[in-house]
Amino acid sequence: MTGGLYGLYERRLARELLQGDVPHHIGIMMDGNRRWARQVDAPPSHGHRAGADKIVDVLGWSDAIGVKIVTLWMLSTDNLRRDPTELTELVAIIEGAVSDLAASRRWRIHALGALDLLPESTAQRLRAAQELTSDVEGMIVNVAVGYGGRQEIADAIRSLLRERAEQGVTLEQVAQEITVEQIADHLYTKGQPDPDLVIRTSGEQRIGGFLLWQSVHTEFYFAEAFWPDFRHVDFLRAVRAYSSRERRLGR
Numbered sequence: 001m002t003g004g005l006y007g008l009y010e011r012r013l014a015r016e017l018l019q020g021d022v023p024h025h026i027g028i029m030m031d032g033n034r035r036w037a038r039q040v041d042a043p044p045s046h047g048h049r050a051g052a053d054k055i056v057d058v059l060g061w062s063d064a065i066g067v068k069i070v071t072l073w074m075l076s077t078d079n080l081r082r083d084p085t086e087l088t089e090l091v092a093i094i095e096g097a098v099s100d101l102a103a104s105r106r107w108r109i110h111a112l113g114a115l116d117l118l119p120e121s122t123a124q125r126l127r128a129a130q131e132l133t134s135d136v137e138g139m140i141v142n143v144a145v146g147y148g149g150r151q152e153i154a155d156a157i158r159s160l161l162r163e164r165a166e167q168g169v170t171l172e173q174v175a176q177e178i179t180v181e182q183i184a185d186h187l188y189t190k191g192q193p194d195p196d197l198v199i200r201t202s203g204e205q206r207i208g209g210f211l212l213w214q215s216v217h218t219e220f221y222f223a224e225a226f227w228p229d230f231r232h233v234d235f236l237r238a239v240r241a242y243s244s245r246e247r248r249l250g251r
Contacts, residue, residue, distance in 0.1 A: 021243045023196035025069040026062060027218070029210050030054075032202030032226030039226075045089040050228035052097040059107060059141060061235050069140045069192060071112065073210050074098075077148030080117060091118070095125045098143050102129035108136040112188040113146035114155060142189070149212030156186035156213075189214060197242040199235075201227045219245055 030051055037047030055072065062070050074094050080087065102109050111126040118126075126145060160182055164174045184190070194214040198207070203224045207215065221238040223230060 022066050023219075023239065023242055024067065025071070025193050025195045025197075026067050026239075027071040027073070027195040027198040027211055027215070028058065029073050029198065029200035029208065030227040031200055031204055033228060035202065036226035036228045044086050045093070047226075047228060048090050048093045052093050054228055054230060055097055055101070056104075057232070058230065058235060059101075059139070061232055063107070063139050065239065067139060069142065069195075071142035071144060071189075071195060071211065073144045073147060075113075075145045075147070076209065077114065077117065077146060077151050078209070080146065091122055094143075094145055095122055098129045098145075099125060101141065101143075102132045105133060105136055107133065107139045107141045109133045110140055110142045112142045112144040112152075114148070114151050115146060117151075118146045140192070142192075144188075144210075147188070147210075149207075149209040152188050153183070153213055155188075156183050159186040184213070187213060194218065197221060197238065199223060199238045201225055201230050201234075 033047035033051040034044045035047075036050065037044050040046070059070060074097075075090065079090070082090070098109065101107065109129045109132075111130050115123040115126060122145070126143065129143075160178070161171075161174060163186075169177075189211075194216070195211055195218045197219050198210065198215060199221050200206075200208075200210075201223045203222065205222045207220070211218070219242050221241050223234050223238060225231065225234050
């Protein structure tokens with residue numbers, strides 16, 4: 001398809017979106033950076049940098065259609081077991097990308113993840129980005145760094161137990177009284193609505209531990225493109241697919 005035809009197709013997709021529901025919260029699994037790098041005979045860091053460069057575009061596309069929250073899975077707890085050299089480069093790229101997002105002050109940054117598992121300098125950069133944009137009104141951008149769905153649930157339970165212990169409640173009482181809502185109130189995403197749509201790039205069709213608790217009623221869209229190649233038209237297709245689905249929410 002030529003550039004001109006792509007432009008026409010994008011405009012048609014955009015018009016269709018005006019007639020459908022737009023997701024309030026989109027989660028994005030930014031997958032395929034390393035495979036993209038291998039295709040161009042480059043080291044993994046080249047793919048990670050290309051992936052970081054894609055972030056601002058996708059956030060802009062999301063903001064333009066009225067999305068209120070975007071959660072970007074930038075580094076999983078499993079990723080922390082990668083080759084130390086690659087991991088060091090990847091973490092540096094993530095630090096730079098998040099700092100640049102914060103410096104632009106276009107969106108409000110919120111850090112998700114087990115920050116205690118990250119290098120202290122990285123955790124400080126994430127907290128600084130969050131603090132710098134705390135007064136920004138507009139779309140919230142959750143940056144999931146050192147994030148794992150099982151880790152989040154375990155952290156939520158620990159936080160809840162500590163809180164109840166400080167209140168003098170016994171473990172037996174907690175076991176009798178604990179509710180889904182209490183656990184949700186201790187997740188990293190406390191106070192935020194669950195994602196309506198999760199997009200995963202690179203053709204992989206797995207959730208991989210992303211927002212395990214929150215995605216019980218989420219719609220998923222799997223794009224074939226590697227993350228650095230993810231285009232506006234791919235984004236519009238994902239949102240169109242979401243808007244065309246009947247969401248029963250378990251009812």
